């Protein structure tokens with residue numbers, strides 16, 4: 001141990017990458033999660049927070065460098081919490097995500113697929129079509145800050161540009177800051193939700209106190225000048241009202257391989273990376289292989305991202321979703337795409353005792369795409385639905401592993417395939433797909 005002013009400098013070999021992109025090292029049996037350190041590197045670091053099972057640390061010197069280390073593309077890397085892995089080359093990012101999926105399945109779920117699928121990849125920059133930008137008024141830092149949260153803090157990193165946001169949004173960052181500086185209640189605007197469709201880009205300004213007429217005029221001219229839809233959200237999601245244009249068209253994205261166009265609202269959930277989503281939908285359909293006489297269930301269906309393409313191939317599709325507004329949108333999407341064989345129902349898929357007519361019928365195939373907390377309640381009910389095949393799209397390998405164990409060990413399904421989907425390059429998010437077949 002070396003002393004540097006007041007803080008001790010420790011030295012260690014980095015052996016692994018944590019689930020949030022930090023280097024993992026051990027000193028005297030204690031585990032450290034180190035910012036900016038990569039597996040294979042020897043580093044000097046200062047200790048950060050002390051926790052019961054691990055401490056955190058900040059890398060001060062890299063004594064021997066990983067061959068996979070690259071110079072981060074973005075000047076905000078290290079401060080901004082938007083990306084965690086820009087210092088690792090892209091193939092190594094993919095390998096790390098693949099390892100994380102495998103480790104979770106093996107260690108937490110005690111299951112392994114018969115075969116791993118090749119990773120699904122797409123554009124690695126300018127891919128993010130949906131985001132929530134934080135806003136803070138901090139006079140000490142020069143006024144209004146617009147950007148993503150800082151790593152491990154709730155402060156906002158002021159961004160003038162961003163390499164992962166789609167250009168139609170990234171280009172607005174400096175102008176947004178200038179606009180907000182002029183707004184009377186700039187200290188009462190916590191966030192701006194941004195969304196890009198194939199037809200337009202929309203911004204939703206959340207504000208905690210009423211805006212003045214001149215605030216509204218400024219926001220309106222911003223929309224006009226930059227050709228983006230602008231909306232205000234004074235309260236809950238149903239309080240959103242357009243400022244410009246007066247009646248904006250809803251956003252749409254196309255899934256051309258399935259002859260489907262999906263309508264969505266600026267605050268509705270949609271998959272973040274449009275190009276990877278197209279591949280994701282295609283792979284899910286290839287693996288599920290719906291046939292014209294089959295009945296398919298799409299659980300956690302959102303606005304119908306999988307249900308509508310499934311409806312082109314299957315006999316009947318039922319989508320289930322907890323958010324009533326999304327179910328309404330999904331129904332509009334079925335009509336918009338003239339898919340009379342696709343229906344949607346609202347249900348809470350995390351209820352302790354799952355109930356509803358949808359549970360009383362056997363299904364040939366099921367697609368499952370839950371939030372990070374997984375689908376425990378649904379997988380417990382799998383025998384009632386008794387599908388021949390289940391395709392599980394996951395955004396958290398730990399809950400996928402927990403659920404896979406039940407599907408395989410309690411319900412006796414074969415675990416045929418698993419693979420990662422690079423939906424969020426340069427971040428530590430691991431999206432994956434797993435396929436189970438009734439034995």
Ligand SMILES: C[S@@+](CC[C@H](N)C(=O)[O-])C[C@H]1O[C@@H](n2cnc3c(N)ncnc32)[C@H](O)[C@@H]1O
Nearest residue numbers: 300301302305321322323348349350369370371
């Ligand atoms: C990962 S998203 C998937 C959406 C859709 N499959 C897609 O590809 O766009 C998860 C979905 O689960 C829904 N959800 C969250 N909690 C739920 C609950 N308790 N019951 C049913 N659906 C829920 C969310 O509203 C969201 O639409």
